[in-house]
Amino acid sequence: MTKRPEISRREFVSSAVSAATVTSLPFGKLAGFSGNNPTPLSTAPSSAMSSEWKDQGVLNLAKSPYAKLRNVPVHAVTIASGFWGARRQTNVEKSVPSMEKLLEANGRMDNFLRLAGKSNAPQRGPVFSDSDVYKWTEAAGFALQSGDRPDLRANTDKLINEIVAVQEPSGYLNTYYVGDRAKDRMTPEVQRWGHELYNMGHFLQGAIAYYRATGDRALMDAGIHFVDGFLLPNFGPGPEKKPIFSGHPEIELALIELYRTTGDKRHLELAGYILQGDERIKVPRHGYVYHFCGIPFTSRTHLEGHAVRAMYACCGATDYYLETGDQAYWKTLNTLWDDLVNHQMYVTGGVGARSDGEAFGDAYELPNFTAYGESCAAIGNMMWNWRMLAATGEAKYTDVIERALYNGINSGMSLDGTLYCYRNPLAFDPSSGDHIRNPWYDVTCCPPNLERTFASLPGYFYSTSTDGLYLHLYDNSLLDWHLEDGTRLKVLQKTNYPWGDTASITVTPEKPSEFAFYLRIPGWSDRTQVTVNGKAISGVTAGQYLALRRRWLPGDVVSVKFDLTTHVVEANPRVVDDYGRVAMQRGPLVYCLEQLDQPEGIALADVRMNVSQKPSSQFHEEFRGDLLGGVVVLNCVGAVNDDSRSRSGLYFRYNRETSKNLAAKLTLIPYYAWANRAGTPMQVWTPVVNG
Ligand code: FUB
Ligand code: ZN
Secondary structure, eight states: OOOSSSOOOOOOOOOOOHHHHHHHHTSOOOTOOOSSSOOOSSSOOOOOSGGGGGGGSOOOTOOOOTOEEOOGGGEEEEOOSSHHHHHHHHIIIIIHHHHHHHHHHTTTTTTHHTTTTTTTOOOSSSSTHHHHHHHHHHHHHHHHTOOOOHHHHHHHHHHHHHHTTTTTSSSOOOOOSGGGGGTTTHHHHHHHHSOOOHHHHHHHHHHHHHHHHHHOOOOHHHHIIIIIIIIIIHBSSSSTTTTOOOSOOOOOHHHHHHHHHHOOOOHHHHHHHHHHTTTSSSHHHHHHHSOOOOGGGGGGGGGOOHHOOOOOOHHHHHHHHHHHOOHHHHHHHHHHHHHHHHHOOTSSOOBHHHHHHTTSSSOOOOOTTTOOOOOOHHHHHHHHHHHHHHHHOOOOHHHHHHHIIIIIIGBBBBTTOOOSSSSOEEOOGGGGOOOOEEOOOSSSOOOHHHHHHHHGGGGEEEEEEEEEEOOOOOSSSEEEEEESOOEEEEEEEEEEETTEEEEEEEEEEOOOOOEEEEEEOOOOOOOOOOEETTOOOOOTTTTEEEEEEEOOOOOEEEEEEEOOOOEEEOOOOGGGGTTTEEEEEEEEEEEEEEGGGOOOOGGGGEEEEEEEHHHHHEEEEEETTSSSSSSEEEEEEEEEEEEHHOOSSSSSOOOOOGEEEEEEEEEEEEGGGSSSSSSEEEESSSSEEEO
């Protein structure tokens, strides 16, 4: 089923708003905002379905007993002009609308309309086609959480009506297993491959995002109908019920978010049952590996099998831990996370080394040209680490989130927001015939996944804890929310991150208040300087949250100076594809070489990186406003291996003397921006030459 054909925001108070201005802004309503949600002064939002729907974050952890951190709602953070502001504007103005049209043009909506007798078009697309529409609905829901957009809302309402119209009285909903195929519904084999539960997991996530944006329960009620009316009475433990197997993990995390929304414990229990694995459905061993479900999650010892499945399973399992505190889950999650960061993750935060099975490889198996690195898998990685962060408040998870977000996820969408990568390799040669960015894939899981991720981004900037506020991500933005004790608070970030090395953060509680402000010190920033109202703070450690505990007064200013020195990164020598090679990283951004930026006549394959100097003197940073939407490029003098250009054969006697390296001026661009111009070779890892 997952085998594919070959290859393959409210408006912001302008960033000019000064710290002085923000301190004078009235609480509850922001001047210059057309925001839809003046936030109440309530404290912990209820997880029951009430008017507090609008204050639930990407995850509603308000009552999750094992969550150290709680999400703030998407609407509470306004991302202004800047790195993510531009990306998010493109997303909501171009990507989301163009994807809606593509979903229609490619029969995804006809699949629903046909069942309502409103279309004669035959069923189109793979078994998981419904999920494309649901993920788009989730993107629309998150976009609407940032402020009303009447056209988007009207279109989404129409689409939702068309979806719910074809839900069967039983609660079942699927546009593929209908007619002659209806007899196959939820058979063990179809649970394995048919994606019925995967589709409905995305349905629930879309419904929850839309509910949290609008309070409209239509889709949510349909989702509850599916779960309460169809799933719970028929599937689960006990002889009177049929076995259940998710096939492609997704329903687990969706059911737990539904539980967080409804408070109905059966939703959590069913998720737990699925995570445990139903022994009545037997699949071959390689099936448990590939599907990453069907056996107890707690029996897993490493990441394997289909990468998106594994990442979503880890999300569901972490959600389960956040609700239950089950230590066996926690142990396994930590084991798997260690495997992720020590053996399985690309420097871009991408995961899934193998095209075959879209899968994790063996430890250290991280090829570059053939890297799969599916956009959905990198998103799954970010989603999982967001949950691990919520459980612990540890910055090592935020470092992974940032790595994936800025690199292996961000690369998935073209700068103009209309083309998408399914694979995100770390080396590329267009002569392979591979079209890496496309507007549409028949397996179009990644594009709407990227759209929902960018639309939800404000929800990832901050969290609250019982003792204060955590700042995770840096960009021009305004937080307008409250602490867990109900104290209203604004935090204004002004920064040119990730290009510039400073951030000015104005903290404005409604009244002088004592709390801890946890500032994330990125793992890559070796020497970060932090001041509060100009006074230097000691104990700043890379890769940790800096706890700034004090009595905060309205208008207090935290200044951060990051160390943006370019890092020359090497991989564990067991990563054979990176052996003898280096990658460059500046701040959160991993860099790459594209051949078209190099002097004419130089083949990327012949380029060598000279690492004999200190990076600070080797790499000359240059902001190029004209290039790729405005990027800092890294210029350096590298080398070109001259001999290899004249060689025509395959094997030669080794002779040190023949390796002549000529100096060459090289230019690196941020990886996320690759393949946005003419097709040209690209590489992240470049061989090293000394001297
Ligand atoms: O199977 C549904 C989605 O299609 C998977 O998550 C992707 O890997 C793609 O195969
Ligand atoms: Zn995908």
